[in-house]
Amino acid sequence: xxxxxxxxxxxxxxxxxxxxxxxxxxxxxxxxxxxxxxxxxxxxxxxxxxxxxxxxxxxxxxxxxxxxxxxxxxxxxxxxxxxxxxxxxxxxxxxxxxxxxxxxxxxxxxxxxxxxxxxxxxxxxxxxxxxxxxxxxxxxxxxxxxxxxxxxxxxxxxxxxxxxxxxxxxxxxxxxxxxxxxxxxxxxxxxxxxxxxxxxxxxxxxxxxxxxxxxxxxxxxxxxxxxxxxxxxxxxxxxxxxxxxxxxxxxxxxxxxxxxxxxxxxxxxxxxxxxxxxxxxxxxxxxxxxxxxxxxx
Numbered sequence: 001x002x003x004x005x006x007x008x009x010x011x012x013x014x015x016x017x018x019x020x021x022x023x024x025x026x027x028x029x030x031x032x033x034x035x036x037x038x039x040x041x042x043x044x045x046x047x048x049x050x051x052x053x054x055x056x057x058x059x060x061x062x063x064x065x066x067x068x069x070x071x072x073x074x075x076x077x078x079x080x081x082x083x084x085x086x087x088x089x090x091x092x093x094x095x096x097x098x099x100x101x102x103x104x105x106x107x108x109x110x111x112x113x114x115x116x117x118x119x120x121x122x123x124x125x126x127x128x129x130x131x132x133x134x135x136x137x138x139x140x141x142x143x144x145x146x147x148x149x150x151x152x153x154x155x156x157x158x159x160x161x162x163x164x165x166x167x168x169x170x171x172x173x174x175x176x177x178x179x180x181x182x183x184x185x186x187x188x189x190x191x192x193x194x195x196x197x198x199x200x201x202x203x204x205x206x207x208x209x210x211x212x213x214x215x216x217x218x219x220x221x222x223x224x225x226x227x228x229x230x231x232x233x234x235x236x237x238x239x240x241x242x243x244x245x246x247x248x249x250x251x252x253x254x255x256x257x258x259x260x261x262x263x264x265x266x267x268x269x270x271x272x273x274x275x276x277x278x279x280x281x282x283x284x285x286x287x288x289x290x291x292x293x294x295x296x297x
């Protein structure tokens with residue numbers, strides 16, 4: 001009888017999401033050699049190859065793709081089991097707000113595990129832009145919100161969860177010269193969320209500082225809409241490096257003052273805000289999100 005260590009599965013899922021041993025090592029708090037050893041241990045256990053690897057690329061093999069769904073389910077059940085027995089039974093409603101891209105990428109697993117552990121809690125979830133979420137929070141519309149912040153200018157009492165490294169993302173057909181499109185007399189087309197948006201500000205300020213002309217060619221409040229427009233070649237956008245989806249190319253920013261590369265982008269901080277007197281249900285969700293945060297860094 002063989003048991004599967006959930007620590008190995010967490011490393012496997014992290015590598016499947018980042019496609020990078022170095023980023024996975026930082027995410028799970030281990031060395032690259034330890035990550036490699038964990039993947040080898042899983043491959044020996046399942047007697048198959050989970051990743052196709054070469055000097056430049058890491059991608060899931062067909063067997064790895066089949067394992068990914070099972071791995072996520074086991075991690076979710078493990079987290080729900082621990083939460084169920086470590087936290088007193090709570091009930092009630094939690095009004096929760098989140099940026100749409102965060103909700104698309106991270107929330108399904110987090111909220112599913114929390115709901116399994118606390119079936120008596122009703123989650124009322126709304127997605128919006130960060131500044132609108134803050135407005136709603138200040139108006140008393142939310143018990144708890146996740147927001148994107150400037151690391152050097154956090155909202156009072158905001159609790160940092162993790163830092164996001166931002167990159168330029170395009171379709172790969174921008175006709176770039178030294179990485180950055182530089183057609184004379186033509187501004188760089190951008191696909192951005194409407195203001196107010198942290199990523200929009202990061203993109204426009206970086207281009208202005210570099211003296212690069214730009215225009216917003218397409219605006220969408222939706223993560224899915226933004227990705228679709230970039231895939232269609234309407235322009236480039238700014239995304240967290242870990243959230244560049246298949247079909248888009250992430251362009252790493254250059255060093256400050258680099259005339260050839262993409263202009264540097266300042267990081268964003270993912271933070272949690274909760275009211276001064278949270279209900280037991282809201283307090284339980286806030287603690288659960290904070291405990292899960294290390295796995296998404």
